[in-house]
Amino acid sequence: MEDVVFLLLCVSSAAAAQLCAPDASNGYKVRLSILTALGDEAYVWNDSEMFLFRAALAFAMRTADGQNYNVSNVLVCDETPRVSFWFVVTSPLNPTLLVERRQVEEAVRKSRNRINSAFMLTDNTLEFLGIPPTLAAPVPPSSPPG
Numbered sequence: 034m035e036d037v038v039f040l041l042l043c044v045s046s047a048a049a050a051q052l053c054a055p056d057a058s059n060g061y062k063v064r065l066s067i068l069t070a071l072g073d074e075a076y077v078w079n080d081s082e083m084f085l086f087r088a089a090l091a092f093a094m095r096t097a098d099g100q101n102y103n104v105s106n107v108l109v110c111d112e113t114p115r116v117s118f119w120f121v122v123t124s125p126l127n128p129t130l131l132v133e134r135r136q137v138e139e140a141v142r143k144s145r146n147r148i149n150s151a152f153m154l155t156d157n158t159l160e161f162l163g164i165p166p167t168l169a170a171p172v173p174p175s176s177p178p179g
């Protein structure tokens with residue numbers, strides 16, 4: 034544990050990307066099933082989509098704790114083509130420090146619907162492994178009954 038703290042303190046901002054690693058204690062794995070969700074309408078995951086993900090997470094973090102998170106505060110690593118990746122969030126006040134997992138989890142839960150809708154996906158096709166989906170209230174029928 035002390036080793037981890039020591040390591041974080043030693044990391045320069047130039048090496049910030051190394052803060053993100055698979056199984057990082059403050060990281061989360063995300064798995065997308067774009068083809069399953071959208072079939073013929075599926076879009077190709079690329080750098081622009083990843084930018085949107087990072088922006089959505091920065092938005093979620095801002096909404097949750099009021100600090101000015103930027104896209105640069107969301108670091109992504111270990112991306113696989115089918116599509117999965119890990120991410121960590123760094124503090125806007127000190128980019129060498131990681132935001133705690135539970136804070137990230139709270140932010141993701143609060144903005145879950147906004148994040149899902151940015152990618153036209155659902156809790157089942159945009160999975161944050163280790164963050165169970167919130168039991169959102171069912172969407173009310175679009176036309177009033179009767």
Ligand SMILES: *[C@@H]1O[C@H](CO)[C@@H](O)[C@H](O)[C@H]1NC(C)=O
Pocket residue numbers: 076077078079080081082
């Ligand atoms: C990403 O894919 C979209 C289509 O899904 C395309 O319009 C866009 O130009 C691509 N962006 C990059 C950076 O490849």
Ligand SMILES: *[C@@H]1O[C@H](CO)[C@@H](O)[C@H](O)[C@H]1NC(C)=O
Pocket residue numbers: 101102103125126
């Ligand atoms: C976020 O990025 C903008 C533009 O690069 C910058 O002006 C602003 O200071 C950044 N905010 C923080 C909290 O780092």
